[in-house]
Each structure stands twice: as structure tokens, then as C-alpha cells.
Amino acid sequence: MSEEKRLEIPRGFLFAAGEAGLRTHGSGPDLGLVYSTVPAGVAALFTTNRVKAAPVLVSQQHLRGSRNKARAIVINAGNANCATGRQGMDAARQCAKQTAKLLAIPSEQVLLASTGVIGVPLDPGQITSQLPALARRLHPEGCGSVAQAILTTDTRPKVAFRSLKLAGKNITILGMAKGAGMIYPRLATMLGFFFTDAAVEPRFLQAAARRMCDLSFNRISVDGDTSTNDTVFVLANGMAGNRMIRAKSAEGEKFLRALTEIAQELALELVRDGEGAQKMAEIRVEKAATAKQAEAIARSIGLSPLVKTALAGADPNWGRILSAAGNAGVAMEPDRVDIYLNRILVCKKGMAARYDEAAAQRELQGRESLLRVVLHQGTAAARFWTCDFTEEYIRINASYRT
Amino acid sequence: MSEEKRLEIPRGFLFAAGEAGLRTHGSGPDLGLVYSTVPAGVAALFTTNRVKAAPVLVSQQHLRGSRNKARAIVINAGNANCATGRQGMDAARQCAKQTAKLLAIPSEQVLLASTGVIGVPLDPGQITSQLPALARRLHPEGCGSVAQAILTTDTRPKVAFRSLKLAGKNITILGMAKGAGMIYPRLATMLGFFFTDAAVEPRFLQAAARRMCDLSFNRISVDGDTSTNDTVFVLANGMAGNRMIRAKSAEGEKFLRALTEIAQELALELVRDGEGAQKMAEIRVEKAATAKQAEAIARSIGLSPLVKTALAGADPNWGRILSAAGNAGVAMEPDRVDIYLNRILVCKKGMAARYDEAAAQRELQGRESLLRVVLHQGTAAARFWTCDFTEEYIRINASYRT
Numbered sequence: 001m002s003e004e005k006r007l008e009i010p011r012g013f014l015f016a017a018g019e020a021g022l023r024t025h026g027s028g029p030d031l032g033l034v035y036s037t038v039p040a041g042v043a044a045l046f047t048t049n050r051v052k053a054a055p056v057l058v059s060q061q062h063l064r065g066s067r068n069k070a071r072a073i074v075i076n077a078g079n080a081n082c083a084t085g086r087q088g089m090d091a092a093r094q095c096a097k098q099t100a101k102l103l104a105i106p107s108e109q110v111l112l113a114s115t116g117v118i119g120v121p122l123d124p125g126q127i128t129s130q131l132p133a134l135a136r137r138l139h140p141e142g143c144g145s146v147a148q149a150i151l152t153t154d155t156r157p158k159v160a161f162r163s164l165k166l167a168g169k170n171i172t173i174l175g176m177a178k179g180a181g182m183i184y185p186r187l188a189t190m191l192g193f194f195f196t197d198a199a200v201e202p203r204f205l206q207a208a209a210r211r212m213c214d215l216s217f218n219r220i221s222v223d224g225d226t227s228t229n230d231t232v233f234v235l236a237n238g239m240a241g242n243r244m245i246r247a248k249s250a251e252g253e254k255f256l257r258a259l260t261e262i263a264q265e266l267a268l269e270l271v272r273d274g275e276g277a278q279k280m281a282e283i284r285v286e287k288a289a290t291a292k293q294a295e296a297i298a299r300s301i302g303l304s305p306l307v308k309t310a311l312a313g314a315d316p317n318w319g320r321i322l323s324a325a326g327n328a329g330v331a332m333e334p335d336r337v338d339i340y341l342n343r344i345l346v347c348k349k350g351m352a353a354r355y356d357e358a359a360a361q362r363e364l365q366g367r368e369s370l371l372r373v374v375l376h377q378g379t380a381a382a383r384f385w386t387c388d389f390t391e392e393y394i395r396i397n398a399s400y401r402t
Numbered sequence: 403m404s405e406e407k408r409l410e411i412p413r414g415f416l417f418a419a420g421e422a423g424l425r426t427h428g429s430g431p432d433l434g435l436v437y438s439t440v441p442a443g444v445a446a447l448f449t450t451n452r453v454k455a456a457p458v459l460v461s462q463q464h465l466r467g468s469r470n471k472a473r474a475i476v477i478n479a480g481n482a483n484c485a486t487g488r489q490g491m492d493a494a495r496q497c498a499k500q501t502a503k504l505l506a507i508p509s510e511q512v513l514l515a516s517t518g519v520i521g522v523p524l525d526p527g528q529i530t531s532q533l534p535a536l537a538r539r540l541h542p543e544g545c546g547s548v549a550q551a552i553l554t555t556d557t558r559p560k561v562a563f564r565s566l567k568l569a570g571k572n573i574t575i576l577g578m579a580k581g582a583g584m585i586y587p588r589l590a591t592m593l594g595f596f597f598t599d600a601a602v603e604p605r606f607l608q609a610a611a612r613r614m615c616d617l618s619f620n621r622i623s624v625d626g627d628t629s630t631n632d633t634v635f636v637l638a639n640g641m642a643g644n645r646m647i648r649a650k651s652a653e654g655e656k657f658l659r660a661l662t663e664i665a666q667e668l669a670l671e672l673v674r675d676g677e678g679a680q681k682m683a684e685i686r687v688e689k690a691a692t693a694k695q696a697e698a699i700a701r702s703i704g705l706s707p708l709v710k711t712a713l714a715g716a717d718p719n720w721g722r723i724l725s726a727a728g729n730a731g732v733a734m735e736p737d738r739v740d741i742y743l744n745r746i747l748v749c750k751k752g753m754a755a756r757y758d759e760a761a762a763q764r765e766l767q768g769r770e771s772l773l774r775v776v777l778h779q780g781t782a783a784a785r786f787w788t789c790d791f792t793e794e795y796i797r798i799n800a801s802y803r804t
Contacts, residue, residue, distance in 0.1 A: 051728030051736045051752075083724055083736070085753040118721025119754045228725050305707075309796055319520025322485050323630050326453030334453045334485070350453075351487040352521045391793040398715030398792075 007143060008163050010172040010197035012037040012239040015142030016134040017149035020126045022078030024117060031127060032075040032146035033134040034193065035103060039069045040237035041202050042111070043209035047230035053082030054092040054122075055112035056229060062096070065108040068202055070235060072109065073193065074099050075150050076127060077178075078116040082228040091124040098128040102135045113191050113231045115152055115178060147176040150191055154178050154273050160265040162258040166251045169242035171198040173255075175262040177217075179270035190217060192232040192266065198255065199238030204247040208256045209234045216263035220271045220385045221302045234259070271385045272367075276392030281311055281369045283384045285325075288375045293330045294382035297373065300328035301384070308389035311369070316360035318346040325373060333377060340372040409545060410565050412574040412599035414439040414641040417544030418536040419551035422528045424480030426519060433529060434477040434548035435536040436595065437505060441471045442639035443604050444513070445611035449632035455484030456494040456524075457514035458631060464498065467510040470604055472637060474511065475595065476501050477552050478529060479580075480518040484630040493526040500530040504537045515593050515633045517554055517580060549578040552593055556580050556675050562667040564660040568653045571644035573600040575657075577664040579619075581672030592619055594634040594668065600657065601640030606649040610658045611636045618665035622673050622787045623704045636661070673787045674769075678794030683713055683771045685786045687727075690777045695732045696784035699775065702730035703786070710791035713771070718762035720748040727775060735779060742774040 013036055020031040044063055046056050063070070074095050081088045096110040114122075147157035161174040177192040192213075200208070213232055245251045272280050283301045288294035301307055304324035310317040318339045325332060339347035342363040346355050363369060415438055422433040446465055448458050465472070476497050483490050498512040516524075549559035563576040579594040594615075602610070615634055647653045674682050685703045690696035703709055706726035712719040720741045727734060741749035744765040748757050765771060 049725060049728040050730075050732075050734045051724055080721075083721055083749070083752050083754070085737070085751070118719075118725060119749065121754070228728060312796065317520075319482075319485055322453055323451060323520060326451040326630060328452075330452075332452045335487070347485070347521065349487070350485050351489075352485070352523070389796060391796045394711055394714065394791060394793045394796060398711045398717065 007159065007174070008161055008172050009140040009143055010174055010195050010237070010239070012197055012237045013174070013195045014138035014140055015146045016137040016139065017142060017145035018130045018134045020076060020130045022076055022116065022126060024078065029145065029149035030077045031130055031134065032149045033099070033131065033138065034073040034075070034146060034195070035138050036071050036235060036237045038237050038239060039071050039109060040235040041200060041205055042068045042070045043206040043234040045209060045213055045232040047228060049228045049230070051083065051228045053080050053114060053229040054084060054088040055081055055114040056231060057089065058092040058096060059111045059113070059231065062108045062111060066106065070109045070111050071105045072099050072103055073111045073113065073233060074127070075113045075146070075191065076116070077150050077152050079114060079120055079122045080116045080118045080229050081114045081122040083119040084121050087121055091122045094124040095127045098131055102131055111233060113229070113233070115150065115191055115229055118228060143174065143176070150178045152178065153275050156273055158266050158269040158273070160262045162262055164254060164258050166198065166245065166254060167243050169240050171196060171240040171242055173198070173258055173262055175266050177266040177270060179273065190230050190270065192217060192263070194232070194234040194259065194262070196234070196236045197238070197240040198236055198245055199240065199242050200236040200245045200255065201247070204245065204252060205234060205236055207247060208252070208259055211256060212260045212263045215260050216267040219383060220267045268385055271387045274387040276390040276395070277387035278390055279311055279367055279369065279388040281371050281386055283371045283373070283386065284381065286372065286374045286381045287378060288380040288382070289378040291380045291382060293332070293375070293377075294380045296328040296330045297325045297332065297375070298382045298384035300324050301371065301373065302386035305389055308386060311364060312388035312390045314361050314364040316341050316346055316357065316364060321371060321373065322347060322350065332375065336376040338374040338376070340370070340374070342370050409561065409576070410563055410574050411542040411545055412576055412597050412639070412641070414599055414639045415576070415597045416540035416542055417548045418539040418541065419544060419547035420532045420536045422478060422532045424478055424518065424528055426480065431547060431551035432479045433532055433536065434551045435501070435533065435540065436475040436477070436548060436597070437540050438473050438637060438639045440639050440641060441473050441511060442637035443602060443607055444470045444472045445608040445636040447611060447615055447634040449630060451630045451632070453485065453630045455482050455516060455631040456486060456490040457483055457516045458633060459491065460494040460498060461513045461515070461633065464510045464513060468508065472511045472513050473507045474501050474505055475513045475515065475635060476529070477515045477548070477593065478518070479552050479554050481516060481522055481524045482518045482520045482631045483516045483524040485521040486523050489523055493524045496526040497529050500533055504533055513635060515631070515635070517552065517593055517631055520630060545576065545578070552580045554580065555677050558675060560668050560671040560675070562664045564664055566656060566660050568600065568647065568656060569645050571642050573598060573642040573644055575600070575660055575664055577668050579668040579672060581675070592632050592672065594619060594665070596634070596636040596661065596664070598636070598638045599640070599642040600638055600647055601642065601644050602638040602647045602657065603649070606647065606654060607636060607638055609649060610654075610661055613658060614662045614665045617662050618669040621785060622669045670787055673789045676789035678792040678797070679789035680792055681713055681769055681771065681790040683773050683788055685773045685775070685788065686783065688774065688776045688783045689780060690782040690784070691780040693782045693784060695734070695777070695779070696782045698730040698732045699727045699734065699777070700784045700786035702726050703773065703775065704788035707791055710788060713766060714790035714792045716763050716766035718743050718748055718759065718766060723773060723775065724749060724752065734777065738778040740776040740778070742772070742776070744772050
């Protein structure tokens, strides 16, 4: 993680956080503002849930109106502004309008993201009254405070970055994310924001954002639920002065790789900091017939509550892993499957291998484990990351609001 | 439940239970034998998991060989005989062969079902050595002891029956089931056995079994996992002397209704007795555009861990219900949705209704709740049953084997 390194902030991005009093539990910063000194190209991905929160709907409208340009993002925790009807849409629009006015930019260049409880009306005044102070405090070094302000049941901020040389220019990509619960493949209750000073061709930016999500946030699970507010924004403002990065170029590949690395770093942090999570496991499916088969099986294992509770109990119960693989809805030859817990072969050709049960248990007692499932059907592979399912998860979610 | 009523046993079915010492935790009966004094027609449904246990594979072979006739079922708990390779297949076949020999029937007329831990070799001698004693004890009144012997983490046996008059003859249908964990739509780790003395046309029997499962066992969830051993057998031995029951007849409808009622009764008992479950909820989706939409939405709500933990915490968090509905993968108009917790309207047209939070909480403190989701898009409806997700579920599953 990047906390030990000094964060490098892409040129032209300023940040500020504040407290709007939206949290139902305790207090603390719950509002973030991000500003790009010049219009940035935007790639955006939103929740697949049919119930979409007001900030999602308004951001989608704005991106259509601005042809995917933005200069500001307003992010709040504590209230998802979802299932709040026309009043919720009005509240979201008011926040955007007020931000636009303060920063002297078009409303359509303001994006919104919210996380928190569903179905509680959002009073826009709580946000708009704080915006002038935030606008005054905008600063590159405010980045960490925004990463902190957007957390809900997360226990720590998640920030990662890469600096790289592209066609002779230094460019920086910075990402931040929040997660914790409702984390499931098709974007989780997850907000992710990426900022780069690189100039990136708009269609390639969208394609890169999608690919990056497919290989990171769409490969993790905390509890298998998908939220109404999931949002990923990638802003590229071009202030590095580089020649436009395009698809199918060496620069494009390098950019995508860096973006994906950052996203994977953040995604793993989301899993490690999952609600109640004490352990993380990487699921690696190898020698699959196709990438689709590998991914489906890795996903099915990562989502299985029985695998996740076995992980919590450090129980080397490979039968549950094999059974979850069999539930992936894709063809599989059980009699060829080998399963390793870290380096210990526990299942050979679909049957118990000879292994030391106590040693296998010890492997699962560590904070991070590798579950390797080797199908022996081809050459494709996929990875997925999951956390253990603990009593603490139940405690957190059986009393979220009360 | 039928425990208060005196069980009526369909003619010609005999039962016995015993102890083979297969349980890894504690002791007690773990072996059941069922015998029909004449060959019975069989309808069978098996797990959709690609990993199928040896008893599933052997039963499938036997049913092909016998053209869906059977006279005996051997059922064991404690060991699933799954992921046990050729040795496991041999063990299953030996159990069937030994049973056939004792009862002087063809091997192919013996069916098998196992439940318990995966991946541990099954010593057939533990079962075959007990079979002679079981064969001697076969008796109609042994039914309850078999329902007891097949339990794993279930806390109580599940038996239900109906007696009805069909075309002038009294017929009886008796069902028993076990479940507890790994309970999910596409058959759960769930064994279900149905016995009737009615004569039923074979293709109608299979169709009725499938329809009955679709409306009962496929509409419940404990944890969303699907096991390698799921099995439902329906045996009809014709000893009631009735005219053959056929599809598209008044008798057929009546038979199907009784069968489905029994299965629903058992399915609800499975949910009530789900691992760690303290509460049950019926999810009723109404006024849907299509039955498919209704079913998908009911299912998505019933599977959501966030809905299930809210139920555990008696938190009237209708936002999670709405969000889960939005995740069903089918079209929905969120702005029309009304949600009721029992009789309390908590969400009206996709927004918070005016309701007394404390009263809504009290509704969820009962052992059984009704979550009604009214879509206002048409006239279709569907029901689904789920249990709460408790810390006890995690405790049970984080230490199943150790």
C-alpha cells in the first residue's frame, strides 16, 4: 500500500473534505469535494441494480449533457440519497448547482456520488452550507482527507497511485475507493475515483475503465450484494501535456496496466477491510478450458458462504471449495481437479490428497491465503478475491441503523 | 405440522433406522432403510451441482436400468460419499448390492442417498454390517426413526402427510426431508423422500415431482449454496388399488395439490430449522408483470444476506429489500413499489412511507414475518421463504468438521 510512500497527486486536481452532519452514527467528516482546474475527460461505470440512487441518475444525465467532461465531484457518506423520489433528485441537483456556482463551472460538469443508508430523505442544505468552506480549502494535499470522509463501515481509507513515463512525459494516476459491505462483482457499494493528468482519448478511457473494473472491483466479494449507488469515475485532465494516449498503442497498454494495478491494489484493500473480515483469500483457477470457465468457477468459490465460513474457522474443508466450483454453472470435470491451500495439495483428481490436516489448518490461520484450483482442462486462468464470513459481519449488519 | 396428528403410513412401505457410526460429531442413528413390499414407480430429482456424489450417480444408473422402478432406499448421514473417486462408487454399489441380497430384490431397484461431510472415504462395511438388523426391523411405524436418522445439523425431524380420496379409493402420501445448510433453490443439501400407495402414471409422476419441487424446495434458501448430494425421490407403489392417476385429470390435480402441500410444509420446516435460524420470513411478490419477474424478485430478496441480517436484527430496513429487488436481473419500476412488513406499509411508491419505526421493529421480532412487495405492474405473484442470517450460522459453519 501507498501509505508509507509519499502520495503523488496528478497535476490540476484539488481536494477538500468537511463535515455535513449526515452520519447517523457518531460524527466526523462525511463530505468530499474534488476539483480539476481544467475540464477532464470522464469514464464512468455505475451500478447494475435496477434501483439507482439520485446521484447516479443525475451523474448519468450530466455526463450525457457534457459529453463526458467534468470538473468537480461532490461525494458524501451517511446518506445514499436512494429511494427518495423526486425530492431526492432535487436535492442532488441542488448540490450540483451550488457547487457549479461556487466554482464558476457548468452544472453539467459536476458529478455526484453518495453512500450510506437507503430511503432517508437527504436535506441538501446540510451539504450546500458546507460547500463554500470546502471550495476555499481545495488543495492537492486534501486528497487523503477526502478518502477518509467517504468511508462508511470501512475502517481505513484506501488510496493508491502510480507515476510513469509515457512518451517522454511523467504522468500520475491516483485512485481512491470505499467499500466494506454489499460488495459483489457487478460493482459493489463501492465508490472508486481515479484521477490522472494524462491526456487520454475518450473512447479508450472508457474501455480502459471497464477493463480495469473487470479485473479488479468485479473480481471481489464481501457479501454478494450489489448496491444502488455503485460508481466508478476516471478523470483524465491532460495536464501532463502528453500526446493523447490511444487504444492499441504501447502507451495505451502501459496506461491500462498502471490503472489496473492501482484498481487491484484498492480492490484488495476493500476485501481486507470487508465488514467483519479478518482474513483474505485469493482464489486462483488455473488450467481451465476457457477464461469464462475459469472466471465463473473462481467467482462461485469466492461467493460461497460455506467457503467463506470455513476460511473464518481455518477449516481446510476443500470439499466445500470443490462443491462451490461445481455450482458455477459451467461444465467441469470433477475427477481432474487439484486443489491447493497455499502450497499444500489437499485434493488430487477430485479426491482427498494425503496431507497433514494440522498443517493445512495452520495455513488458513494466516491473514492471507491462496486457494489454487487446477482444472487440468486447458490453459486459461482467473483470479478472484474474497474475505472470510465472520460473526462480526452479522453483528454489523443486524444493527446497521439502530 | 403433523407431529400432533397420528402419522398415516401409505400401504406397503416399511422403515427401519440404525447406527453405523458414521457421524464425526457424537453418536446416534445415522442410517435409514425404506422398503416397498411391491415395486414402486419412482420420480427423481437430483442436484444441479457438476460435482455429484457417488449415491447420486449410482441412483441415476439404477433408475435407468430399472426403468424408474425401485423397492428400497438406503439413506445415511455423517458422510456424503462425495469426492471419493472410484472407491466411493464401489462403496455405494456395495451398499446397494448388500441391500438387494438381504431383501431378495434386484440391485437396480435399490436407491441411495447420503448427506454429511465431503471428501472423506466411506467404509461400506460400516453400513453393510448394520443392514441385516435393519432389514429385520422393517415396519410401517419405523418412519419417524428414519426421519430422525437422516438429520445432520438439523435440530428436528421433518415429516408430513395427506390422506385423500381419489376416485373412490383412500390414498396416502407421506413425505420426509432433511436440510439445514447449503439450502438453495436448485435443490438444497436436502434430501426429500415421498411415499404414496397411489398408482400414478410414470410420466405424470415425474412431472408432478418437478412441479412440486419448483413450488417448495426450489423456493427456499438458508445460505445460497447448492450441495453435491441433493436428492428427491417420490415412490408410488399403487397398493391403494386406485385407477391410475394421469395428467390433466381431476385426480391428477388433486394428487399434485396434496403432494405440493406436503412439500411446502416440509420446505417451511427446513427454513425454520435452517442453520442458526431464529426467524422465518415469507416473501410475497404481488402484482408483477410476469410470473418470471415475480419469482426472480422474490428469490433475490430471499437470498440477500443484507435482508437476512436485517431480519436477524429486527431492523425494518426496507431499503435493503428494495435494493435486493433491484438486483434480481429483471426489469422493475422502482417508483411503483410498495413494501409491507406484515401489515405495516413501510415503502410507498419506492420511498419511505409514514410508519412507526418501533412498531415496524416489533413486527420483525416475531418468529415469522411476511415481507410483501407489491410491484403494481401486472397480476402475477410468487412466494419464497427464507430465514434470518445469524451469528450462530457462522459458528456452525466455521467449525463444521473440527
